[in-house]
Amino acid sequence: MGIAERKEREKQRRREEILDAAEEIFFDANGEKGTMDDVAERVELSKGTLYLYYRNKNDLLYAIAEKGVGLLLEYFAGVIREGLSGRNQLSDIGDEFVRFVEDYPKHFELILRFELAGYQSPDGGDRLLMEPALAFLREVLVRGQKDGSIRDDITEDEIVIILWSQMIGLMQSILRKERYIDFYGVELKRVIKGHYRIIMKGIEPKSTE
Amino acid sequence: MGIAERKEREKQRRREEILDAAEEIFFDANGEKGTMDDVAERVELSKGTLYLYYRNKNDLLYAIAEKGVGLLLEYFAGVIREGLSGRNQLSDIGDEFVRFVEDYPKHFELILRFELAGYQSPDGGDRLLMEPALAFLREVLVRGQKDGSIRDDITEDEIVIILWSQMIGLMQSILRKERYIDFYGVELKRVIKGHYRIIMKGIEPKSTE
DNA sequence: TTAAAAAAATGACCAATAGTCAGTTTAATT
DNA sequence: AATTAAACTGACTATTGGTCATTTTTTTAA
Numbered sequence: 297m298g299i300a301e302r303k304e305r306e307k308q309r310r311r312e313e314i315l316d317a318a319e320e321i322f323f324d325a326n327g328e329k330g331t332m333d334d335v336a337e338r339v340e341l342s343k344g345t346l347y348l349y350y351r352n353k354n355d356l357l358y359a360i361a362e363k364g365v366g367l368l369l370e371y372f373a374g375v376i377r378e379g380l381s382g383r384n385q386l387s388d389i390g391d392e393f394v395r396f397v398e399d400y401p402k403h404f405e406l407i408l409r410f411e412l413a414g415y416q417s418p419d420g421g422d423r424l425l426m427e428p429a430l431a432f433l434r435e436v437l438v439r440g441q442k443d444g445s446i447r448d449d450i451t452e453d454e455i456v457i458i459l460w461s462q463m464i465g466l467m468q469s470i471l472r473k474e475r476y477i478d479f480y481g482v483e484l485k486r487v488i489k490g491h492y493r494i495i496m497k498g499i500e501p502k503s504t505e
Numbered sequence: 506m507g508i509a510e511r512k513e514r515e516k517q518r519r520r521e522e523i524l525d526a527a528e529e530i531f532f533d534a535n536g537e538k539g540t541m542d543d544v545a546e547r548v549e550l551s552k553g554t555l556y557l558y559y560r561n562k563n564d565l566l567y568a569i570a571e572k573g574v575g576l577l578l579e580y581f582a583g584v585i586r587e588g589l590s591g592r593n594q595l596s597d598i599g600d601e602f603v604r605f606v607e608d609y610p611k612h613f614e615l616i617l618r619f620e621l622a623g624y625q626s627p628d629g630g631d632r633l634l635m636e637p638a639l640a641f642l643r644e645v646l647v648r649g650q651k652d653g654s655i656r657d658d659i660t661e662d663e664i665v666i667i668l669w670s671q672m673i674g675l676m677q678s679i680l681r682k683e684r685y686i687d688f689y690g691v692e693l694k695r696v697i698k699g700h701y702r703i704i705m706k707g708i709e710p711k712s713t714e
Numbered sequence: 715t716t717a718a719a720a721a722a723a724t725g726a727c728c729a730a731t732a733g734t735c736a737g738t739t740t741a742a743t744t
Numbered sequence: 745a746a747t748t749a750a751a752c753t754g755a756c757t758a759t760t761g762g763t764c765a766t767t768t769t770t771t772t773a774a
Contacts, residue, residue, distance in 0.1 A: 343753085412617060541761060553763080556763080
């Protein structure tokens with residue numbers, strides 16, 4: 297009988313409905329801060345029901361953040377073309393990252409919040425929210441080290457963490473451009489370009505010819 | 506008469522007492538999350554009194570963060586020796602930054618929180634919490650560009666923001682080392698070293714001889 | 715020294731909101 | 745049709761940030 301399956305689907309759907317409502321509420325430009333009551337009203341369920349689908353508010357936010365990581369991965373995935381050196385693919389990843397942050401600033405902000413605060417994910421351990429994205433970056437890096445377009449005197453795992461952390465830091469500043477960047481009167485695009493140039497030069501192999 | 510002055514001093518002292526108590530409470534390893542009632546109990550004042558000295562909880566936290574920035578500046582200031590190239594001074598700043606984060610992880614974390622969230626500082630505008638530290642970095646950079654040890658095809662203001670953002674990102678990862686870094690099984694010190702090597706190479710002038 | 719005024723401090727109270735749970739409604743099973 | 749199970753409800757509790765009328769302490773002025 298397919299009843300169990302149908303119920304499972306319906307349950308999953310509810311979860312998503314709640315998630316969508318939460319996204320709207322928590323990312324609402326006006327309110328800035330949404331409550332669980334707001335979410336309940338938006339999705340036309342009682343507050344109690346929310347807690348049948350998510351352990352608590354943080355879990356709900358975490359789910360939104362996870363969805364954001366999924367979106368980021370889509371941006372990444374679309375960019376890998378054959379015939380490009382690892383180095384150039386890396387550069388493309390950077391572009392996609394910037395695009396993602398511009399398209400989904402609120403999601404990115406939320407992701408950062410969890411990155412910063414750490415969070416015991418609902419299902420078990422202290423997962424690494426960004427892990428899938430990091431794995432992707434790692435692949436490209438290894439490719440670049442293999443084809444000689446990226447230095448290999450620093451291990452790939454180290455470079456992954458380094459580049460990732462730097463990128464996160466830069467994106468953070470971009471989010472705060474009104475403060476950071478206007479403060480110094482520089483153009484956002486130039487800062488990003490500058491970052492690229494420094495990094496690209498920084499990861500060159502010993503002798504480039 | 507010196508009564509007004511004495512009162513002013515006493516008022517300042519109260520502020521600091523509250524600040525110290527708040528630091529203890531909010532950074533307490535056990536509790537993780539402190540309340541204003543906790544702070545009040547710790548300084549042996551009523552809660553209402555706290556609000557005579559700080560507009561709200563956020564202001565109190567902000568004051569702690571500001572204190573943290575002051576500490577960071579002390580670390581920086583101690584490091585400027587004559588006879589070093591801007592490039593080398595920059596490297597020293599990096600070392601001090603790492604030391605600071607290791608010595609005052611909680612303060613740094615709090616600073617990051619405000620960097621990320623943005624905050625209308627008590628006295629007026631949307632100040633840049635880290636501005637003093639940035640100004641310091643900028644000086645060193647300009648020195649390096651002048652003495653030819655740092656590339657000048659990217660403006661100093663741009664490099665300031667770039668390096669600063671990258672550094673922040675890296676420090677963030679360091680704070681989360683149990684997750685990020687253990688995850689990939691790399692050594693923290695090596696990651697930092699790697700970061701230096703990449704950046705130092707990245708900011709080299711066109712031709713180094 | 716003392717009465718009036720000012721400053722500092724108090725803590726009971728309010729409001730907002732995350733989270734709970736006994737009870738109700740709806741759906742599935744027999 | 746009766747029983748069981750699943751989904752849902754919303755009034756309620758607990759926590760905590762913030763307020764304010766009142767009290768205590770200090771200063772000022774006569």
